[in-house]
Amino acid sequence: MKSAAARYSLGLVLILPLVLGLAAAVPAVGLTYQEEAALFSYRDLGPVDLSPKKLEVEVYVSPSPELAACRRMICLVEDQVQQFFARMGVNLVYCPAGPKPGLLAPAQRLRVELLSHREWLDASSKAFEVAPPFRLRFLQVCRDKCAFAHLPLSVTHISFKRFEEAQLSADPKDESLNRNWLANLLCHELGHLMGLYHAEEFVNHPIPVRLPDKDRTPNFMSQKIAFKKALGFVEFQRLLVHSYLGKGKVYRQYQYVNFDPLRYLELVKLHNGYREPLPRASKVAQRVQQGNPGTFDDDDDDD
Secondary structure, three states: OOOHHHOOEOOEOOOHHHHHOOOOOOOOOOOOHHHHHHHHOOOOOOOOOOOOEEEEEEEEEOOOHHHHHHHHHHHHHHHHHHHHHHOOOEEEEEEOOOOOOOOOEOOOEEEEEEEOHHHHHHHHHHHHOOOHHHHHHHHHHHHHEOEEEEHHHOEEEEEHHHHHHHHOOOOHHHHHHHHHHHHHHHHHHHHHHOOOOOOOOOOOOOOOOEOOOOOOOEEOOOOOOOOOOOOEOOHHHHHHHHHHHOOOHHHHHHHHOOOOHHHHHHHHHHHHOOOOOOOHHHHHHHHHHOOOOOOOOOOOOOO
């Protein structure tokens, strides 16, 4: 089994517009500061319809030889993903998926593309509209990534080759673990397309990296989901998802920023008083001041 140190970054696209000089989406106009604060406040999500939500999903697996292992396990993986979201009250309905997307739409029809590495680079470059002068910088950004979720496009692209090389075990005894890991990745990426962000994003928000249960179950939107047999979520995340899929307050928040996740997080942070985690160097400095420097490999949230 691959070392946990070989983890690749997952999910939501946040830094690329800044790194590559891409134009950020322009937020809608028309709200005063007070109205904007009320819209983005998490203290009151307003009425949230918790009735079961139907969500159409296309899962496209490239015919490339690089995805032979993916094709062997994808049916069982899809079942696991479907069962996970059923616990949240979201009924995934898988739709036929060809090389070209169907009529995708936020909160209605989403798409997951499992691609060869070259296909992934091409699809991601196109999705980000990377201009030729920034192509090399884009490739550098992609070196430690295996997936990008593009919320405005309702699609996530996954490099199965990169994921397989870095994460999956070649030992036949680990077949079920490999399936769990791929299912976890798909749950995580679909979570982004349902409006959720990483559990590690803020330190004082109601979304823990691990659930407060006796097993300390990993949150499915954390980056600690490799090879886990079980993932979970908290009630607040369920409310956010239903508010988004039901086109309630969370959906209106995303509409306000033209489904730009970076701008969305800026406003969530601003209007809820959330704080970002300290950089690792700052954490070490704090420990030294407290007389508990630990080791260079310490990670408070690690296994």
